[in-house]
């Protein structure tokens with residue numbers, strides 16, 4: 001049994017999701033118990049700087065190093081805070097902050113994915129061995145380096161007789177498809193990035209509220225509008241939605257420029273702000289439903305949501321409406337905290353690294369081989 005901290009700030013750049021986890025077992029017998037979970041928001045100035053860099057702002061090498069360390073300091077503080085009045089952790093798994101992601105191209109060009117918040121500084125500040133940079137080894141093996149949570153989903157949430165989709169709605173939405181274990185004998189698993197999640201909705205809310213709101217709480221604003229189906233049909237033509245998995249994406253595609261194009265396309269329909277938000281929410285759920293219908297061997301028996309988007313009640317209702325009789329729940333209902341699942345996953349990936357267990361699933365990332373994920377940074381004790 002190990003006590004491990006998992007840390008991640010995702011593509012929404014809203015804060016550092018932090019999980020203190022008790023872990024035991026290996027793969028099919030893996031067990032995790034969340035002892036404590038918190039999201040520690042970034043300082044506003046740091047968040048702004050990260051968003052600007054994600055949007056393409058140029059930095060000198062010295063500025064890049066300073067930003068890398070500023071993020072690592074916040075991650076280290078998150079790791080320290082989560083241990084207050086809790087058991088002491090022996091290991092940290094830190095995803096860091098993605099600031100750039102370029103998928104591999106045509107099987108020839110290696111992918112490139114950059115996460116800031118260097119593990120060496122987290123180890124030094126916390127005096128806890130830290131594993132970071134998890135995506136690199138999968139990319140070395142010609143994979144996308146994402147999504148990485150799928151193997152943890154398979155170990156923790158697979159079911160003997162039910163085909164399940166584990167649907168994350170983070171900044172970007174991604175799915176793990178888990179065919180029933182008994183009938184599929186462990187084959188047929190899939191996972192990929194579907195497309196826009198909260199990033200697109202958050203950008204829209206910030207724009208429409210003139211910066212007074214960061215997100216659409218519970219989806220209330222969108223719920224007061226009506227989706228424009230003609231625009232949704234037009235937007236679903238986006239080439240990324242037609243590409244067969246394995247595939248990955250990020251803010252580079254579904255970020256600020258994409259939103260500007262949506263605004264331009266919407267002009268001729270004279271939508272209210274609420275209608276525009278409802279339409280972007282409809283695109284988010286339609287991309288999910290379209291992806292299931294197009295790329296899964298069969299529709300799932302049930303869908304379990306996780307990530308911040310699982311709190312968006314309007315989005316959840318619209319997804320339920322699009323999926324008809326397939327029940328849409330959250331992973332809370334099967335014992336895995338929907339808010340901290342990604343942070344828990346990076347704790348597990350660090351734990352697996354120590355046990356020499358491969359962390360990637362080649363059928364999901366398209367890597368040529370399973371790999372040990374993560375760079376080990378030993379603390380000076």
Ligand SMILES: Nc1ncnc2c1ncn2[C@@H]1O[C@H](COP(=O)(O)OP(=O)(O)OP(=O)(O)O)[C@@H](O)[C@H]1O
Nearest residue numbers: 010011012170171172198215217218307308311312
């Ligand atoms: N009550 C709520 N109602 C609506 N949306 C919410 C609510 N709570 C959180 N969110 C949304 O969830 C987002 C954060 O989600 P999450 O933490 O899963 O993102 P992330 O960690 O960046 O994800 P990923 O790594 O998967 O891209 C917020 O930016 C917000 O848009």
Ligand SMILES: CC(=O)N[C@H]1[C@@H]2OC[C@@H](O2)[C@@H](O)[C@@H]1O[C@H](C)C(=O)O
Nearest residue numbers: 098101146147148149170172174342
């Ligand atoms: C490059 C990158 O940071 N990708 C994230 C992003 O956020 C959601 C989706 O896109 C997923 O592919 C991935 O994160 C999760 C934690 C993963 O690797 O499974």
